Amino acid sequence: MYLSSRTQGRLANLIITIAEGEKKTEIARQVLAEQKMFEPYTAFRRLDQLRSGELTVGDISDFLADNKIYPTQVQLEYLFKRLDLNHDGRITYPDFVKAILPKEDSRLRQIASLRDSYYIEVNMLLPTEVEWGLSRVLQQEIQNFNSITAAQEILTGSADFTSLDAFRCIDQLYIGYITIESLQTFLRGNGAKLTFDELQAFFRVVDSDEDGRITYSELLEAITFVPDYFQKERQIANELRRSRERITQLEKEREVLDDLQRSRERIDDLRRSRERLEQYQDLQKSRERLEDLRRSRERLDDLRRSRERLNQLEELQRSRQRIEQLEDLKKSRERQAQIDELRRSRERLDDLRRSRERLEQLEQERKNNEQLEELRKSRSRIEELQKQRRRIEDLRTSQERLDALKRNRDELELRRSQERLNELKKSRERLEQIEALRQSREQQRALDELRQSRERLEQLRVSQNRIDQLENERKALQRSRQIEREIEYERQRSKERLERLELEAQLERQRERALEQEIVTQSKIVQSRIYDTPQRFY
Secondary structure, three states: OOHHHHHHHHHHHHHHHHHHHHHHHHHHHHHHHHOOOEEEHHHHHHHOOOOOOOOOOHHHHHHHHHHHOOHHHHHHHHHHHHHHOOOOEEOOOOHHHHOOOOOHHHHHHHHHHHHOOOOOOOOOOHHHHHHHHHHHHHHHHHHHHHHHHHHHHHHHHOOOOOHHHHHHOOOOOOOOOOOOOHHHHHHHOOOOOOHHHHHHHHHHHHHHOOOOOOOHHHHHHHOOOOOOOOHHHHHHHHHHHHHHHHHHHHHHHHHHHHHHHHHHHHHHHHHHHHHHHHHHHHHHHHHHHHHHHHHHHHHHHHHHHHHHHHHHHHHHHHHHHHHHHHHHHHHHHHHHHHHHHHHHHHHHHOOOOOOOHHHHHHHHHHHHHHHHHHHHHHHHHHHHHHHHHHHHHHHHHHHHHHHHHHOOOOOOHHHHOOOOOOHHHHHHHHHHHHHHHHHHHHHHHHHHHHHHHHHHHHHHHHHHHHHHHHHHHHHHOOOOOHHHHEEEEEEEEHHHHHHHHHHHHHHHHHHHHHHHHHHHHHHHHHHHHHHHHHHHHH
């Protein structure tokens, strides 16, 4: 080992001191957040007497002096560093909120942050319990500094102590950083035991970038209050390495773009040569076309008749679309009725009280909804790929037809009529497939909505039973204060849930409209191809 067992025990003692101090500070934060008159922005304005939008060392010193706490300059600098979480030399309102509010109890943190702020004048004190609670949090940070400083002096007084050896003693796997598991192994090896919450408290203090890992520079600053002066150079070196990799990647992309540009130029040259050949062939075939013009008139008459038939088909398609729009309106009204029922249930749920099990069920629903959305997106992507594939196949068939027309000029008159009939049949089959797909989607959506409504009804029944049980327990145990907080939190969650459901309903409407527009555009594209293919032949 790099350090003696005695020095390792002192290092473990310092770690325990930091973790216990953070736990005491967390208790003080929770006591402060439980005060009904505590509101973070008002407390920030209490310290910011100059209304500059940021706190200084003088503002903190004046506040502590008003509460008869007189720290030293070193203690004030440490307290300023603890409140300045982003290390930019300023304590702004986000830094203050993140440092003062509880970090373990998310429910209490949310309740405190959602309280309404109230006006406070310059040099005006907060309510007594809030003033005492805020000063208690800052005083606990000063006490933590004193205990950490004493433990640091004992540790650095060891003859064999170095910060690098201390880091290596904890990082026994040589991975370059410290995790909760490696820290827990080190403490157990030195006869010290910390709970998981205490280990997380230690990481909150030491892990400045909040990535779940403690680097050497972070541990050095925690155990000696000396920053790592080579950290910036390491960051610059990493940025230079990343920039070099980016430059190489950009050069490769540039080469690929150059190749694409060359290939495009070649394709353009081929197209121009092909156009010239076609013009030459057209000049040679102009005499033959003059004879074909007479025949083309008869064909044009046939085409007019076919266009009239297609117009009739378009009218039928429009009538179908109108029927679909009416059905969509009926469904939208049904959904609106469901939304109204949900709003009524929200009004009823204002008088009910939910338990913590409801939170887990809502979280599970959110995950299921995300999975369903991913499945829907994947289905839509598959359908788009299938459509693109069909388009490519159509283009290939059209190209093959053109080549066949050039090779077999004499047989064109007999084959054209047959090809037109085949194209009309294919277009009808495509329209029928689109119609079948749309109906299957509507049926699937209706089934999903029915399943969701059934699940919600069952969850409402379970929540109602659970609420009755909580009401009986509240009367028996007389825990009115905690249950009122849970009720208020659950009301807010129910409001958010209903708003999410309304947003989901709106999103579903937009998706249905987008799908209808895609179907219409696809039908128009198919019809336009039917119109355009004969024109290309002539």
